[in-house]
Every structure is written in C-alpha cells, then in structure tokens.
Amino acid sequence: MVAVLSGSLELRAAAIRGHVRFQNRPLPGVIVMADGSTDEKPVTAMATTDKNGYYAIPGLPNGEYSIGGSHTNYGFEPIEITLGADTNVDLAGFQVFSVSGTVRNASAGLANVQIAALGASFDFTDDDGNYTLTGLRPGSYTVAAELEGYVFHTASNSVTVTIKHLRGVDFAAEPILFAVGGRITQNGYPLSGVTVGVGSLRTNRVTLTDSEGVYIVSGLEADSYFAIPALVGYSFAPPGRSILLGADIANTNFRATGAYSIGGTVTNGNTKVTVGLWIGTNHVQSAQCDPDGKYTITVGSGTYSLALSLSNDVLDPAQKRTVSVPPNLLNADFTAPANLALPGPGQKQQ
Numbered sequence: 187m188v189a190v191l192s193g194s195l196e197l198r199a200a201a202i203r204g205h206v207r208f209q210n211r212p213l214p215g216v217i218v219m220a221d222g223s224t225d226e227k228p229v230t231a232m233a234t235t236d237k238n239g240y241y242a243i244p245g246l247p248n249g250e251y252s253i254g255g256s257h258t259n260y261g262f263e264p265i266e267i268t269l270g271a272d273t274n275v276d277l278a279g280f281q282v283f284s285v286s287g288t289v290r291n292a293s294a295g296l297a298n299v300q301i302a303a304l305g306a307s308f309d310f311t312d313d314d315g316n317y318t319l320t321g322l323r324p325g326s327y328t329v330a331a332e333l334e335g336y337v338f339h340t341a342s343n344s345v346t347v348t349i350k351h352l353r354g355v356d357f358a359a360e361p362i363l364f365a366v367g368g369r370i371t372q373n374g375y376p377l378s379g380v381t382v383g384v385g386s387l388r389t390n391r392v393t394l395t396d397s398e399g400v401y402i403v404s405g406l407e408a409d410s411y412f413a414i415p416a417l418v419g420y421s422f423a424p425p426g427r428s429i430l431l432g433a434d435i436a437n438t439n440f441r442a443t444g445a446y447s448i449g450g451t452v453t454n455g456n457t458k459v460t461v462g463l464w465i466g467t468n469h470v471q472s473a474q475c476d477p478d479g480k481y482t483i484t485v486g487s488g489t490y491s492l493a494l495s496l497s498n499d500v501l502d503p504a505q506k507r508t509v510s511v512p513p514n515l516l517n518a519d520f521t522a523p524a525n526l527a528l529p530g531p532g533q534k535q536q
Contacts (some may be wrong), residue, residue: 201240201272205235205530206255206262212239217256218277222269224249239321255279261321264417283347286318287355289331289470295357296333303327324345331357335408335432364431367402368438370395370415370422372484375471377442380417384429386410397468408432419445419486419512444484444513452494455479457524464491487512494520 206216214237223231224247233241246269253275255262260279265318266272288311295315297456304307306327307319319405330342339358348376366384370377376399384391386409414426422440429438452459455475463483464472471496473481493506 187268199247199271199413200269200300201242201244201245202251202253202267202275203244203272204274204442205241206239206241206277206279208260212237213257213260213279214239215515216260216277216279217259218243218264219254219256220246220251221254222246222251225489243285248485249384253277258320261323270347271527279301281349281353282321282323283349284315284318284320285322285327285345285347285352285355287353288358289315289357289359289361291315291336291359291361296336299331299333299336299359301329301331303329303356321361326349329355331359333359333364337361337362337535356499361407363405363407364434365404366406366411366413366429366431366435366438368413368436370399370401370440372420372440372444374470377416377417377420377470378468380415380420380440380442383412383414383485384411386412387503406431413438415440415442419488421445425454430445440456443484444486446485446487447514447516448485448490448492448509448511448518449473449480449482449516450520452481452520452522454522454524455481455494455520460495461518461520462493462495464473465489468490475521485511490496492518492520494522 202220206213214235216235217232218241219232219368220243230242231246233243236242248270249269251269252264254264255277261282262277262279267275285303289296290421297311297313299311300308301317303319303322307321309317309319312315322433324347326346328342328344332336336359343355345352345355370380376393378397378399380394380395382401391403393401393403410432411431412426415422416460420442422442427438429435440485452475456479457474457477459475460472462469471483473483475481489510491506491508491509509515509518
C-alpha cells in the first residue's frame with residue numbers, strides 16, 4: 187500500500203482509512219483519492235489498496251474531503267466527509283465497461299476525433315483512429331463523433347452496454363470539401379491562360395484562368411493554403427495570397443502587369459482615341475491616347491492585333507496590324523482619319 191500527499195502543510199492531524207470491496211470481495215490495486223479543502227490550502231492525497239483491499243491516507247489536516255476510487259474495471263461513488271479525527275471510509279465498487287472502435291477516412295484511421303458517450307465518458311482517437319470510452323455502467327448510451335472539417339456517415343451510434351466490453355463501434359468520416367477561386371485582370375481586362383497553383387502541406391492543385399480571367403479549384407479540405415499565379419511575361423500583385431479555407435471563397439483576385447511595352451503615336455489622335463489590343467477576336471487591352479496622341483500598353487510575351495478605336499468601335503480596320511513581343515515595340519504608329527478623330531485641347535472639329 188502506498189500513500190501520497192501533495193502540498194506542504196504544517197498541520198496533519200488525522201488519517202482516512204478503510205476497505206474497498208466489490209460484492210464483499212476485497213479489491214486490490216484501487217487508487218483511493220482524497221480531495222479536500224482546509225483553512226490552509228486545497229489538499230489532494232491518494233493511496234493504493236493492498237491485496238486485502240485496505241488503504242490508509244495518514245497526516246491529513248482537518249477539513250472537508252471527497253473520497254473516491256479509480257480502477258480500470260470498477261467505478262465508485264464518491265463519499266463526502268468532514269475530517270476532524272481518524273475516520274474510516276469504505277468504498278463499494280460497481281463494474282464498469284468500455285466501448286471502443288475506430289474512425290476511418292476512406293481506409294485510413296483518422297486522428298483527433300472526439301468520441302463521446304453523451305454525459306458519461308469521452309476520448310480522442312489516436313493516430314490510427316482508435317478510441318476507447320471507459321468507466322461505463324451497464325445501460326444505453328449514444329456514442330457520437332465530432333471533428334471540425336469532417337462529416338460522419340453516421341453522426342452517432344446507439345449502443346447498449348451489458349456485462350462485457352463492447353468493441354467495433356466504428357465511424358466512417360469524409361472531409362467537407364470547399365472551393366477557392368477568383369479573377370485575374372490587367373488594367374481591368376481579364377487575363378486568360380494564367381496558371382494558378384493552390385497548395386497546402388498536404389495538397390497541391392493547379393488550374394488555368396478562362397477567357398474571363400476566372401479560375402476555380404474545388405474539392406479542397408479545410409486547411410491553410412497559398413495561391414500563386416504565374417504567366418510568362420507578367421508579374422502579379424500580390425505575388426501570392428494566404429487562404430484559411432473553411433468555406434467557399436470566390437474573391438482571391440490578382441492584378442497582372444505585363445513585362446513588355448507596345449506603344450507609339452497616333453497622328454490626329456487625342457484623349458478620345460484609344461488603341462485596342464486583341465488576341466484573335468477577344469479584346470484584351472486598351473490604352474487611351476494622351477493629348478499628343480501617344481499611347482503605351484504593357485503586355486506579356488505573345489502575338490497580338492492592334493487597332494484604333496473610339497467607344498470600342500474600330501475606326502479604320504485597314505490599319506489593324508499584327509505585332510509580337512518581346513522585344514518592346516515602341517513605334518507602332520497609326521493615323522486617325524481626320525473626319526473621325528475628335529478634337530483635342532485647343533483643336534477644332536474638322
């Protein structure tokens with residue numbers, strides 16, 4: 187028999203001793219605990235029953251105590267006492283049992299799932315997804331599983347504990363999946379063909395922006411991710427974005443800037459005239475002329491069509507030209523028809 191007293195107290199006046207039995211049979215190996223409150227400080231003391239079920243906790247200061255027991259296969263109702271002298275406290279045990287099982291995500295065990303026999307016992311699954319609920323009296327229980335970011339095919343199981351341990355109360359889980367997406371633009375125009383990587387410590391996914399500059403990556407578990415856009419000839423602001431994903435997110439947007447320039451002078455041009463940039467039939471960029479008819483468009487590497495426009499209407503289709511960058515092209519000049527160009531500052535309509 188071993189007794190342990192925590193704390194340093196000058197007054198140790200009395201002992202608690204007694205026997206622990208189950209159906210009048212002595213119970214060895216039971217840890218008996220005395221939790222008390224005295225005038226000095228809280229007291230916690232314990233002892234382990236010997237082969238005869240006997241224990242003794244000596245040297246306790248006067249005060250109020252709760253006496254209880256702990257054993258794998260037995261439970262004990264605590265007894266409240268007021269200690270003023272040596273006191274005998276016997277404990278009567280009752281059989282308790284366990285419920286155990288495994289939680290799996292697909293074929294793998296799932297760790298850190300909270301399993302609870304509601305109102306009676308709880309545990310967390312280990313790295314292999316295993317759990318054990320202990321200290322259950324015979325009776326009916328609802329065993330429930332919970333882990334943020336996961337849904338369980340059966341959220342709870344109703345079980346009946348009789349006179350033996352109950353095994354195989356298993357759960358199947360699958361992650362709640364979310365999507366992350368956004369739009370990538372340059373000067374307000376959509377940028378297609380951008381590679382967007384969305385990754386975490388466990389997952390890496392890649393997609394491309396569509397003709398509207400939109401991208402979306404779906405089927406992602408709740409986690410911390412980082413999204414990074416990439417396209418040759420472009421830089422992006424911000425260069426990447428952190429995402430804490432616990433719901434669908436559709437506004438992880440980026441702004442692109444081309445590494446190359448296309449520019450020139452539009453004769454008869456002014457601030458009402460723009461130069462449009464096209465890829466095939468898709469209008470992808472525009473630059474407004476300054477009062478002197480000069481314009482500059484920043485782009486990535488590629489082949490484009492250039493045309494003068496006014497309110498997005500091509501002024502002179504015959505002047506539409508095809509250009510390629512790199513290198514920078516700064517002499518892509520045009521002449522706006524005199525009868526279509528609008529007057530600039532200090533000019534009169536012709």
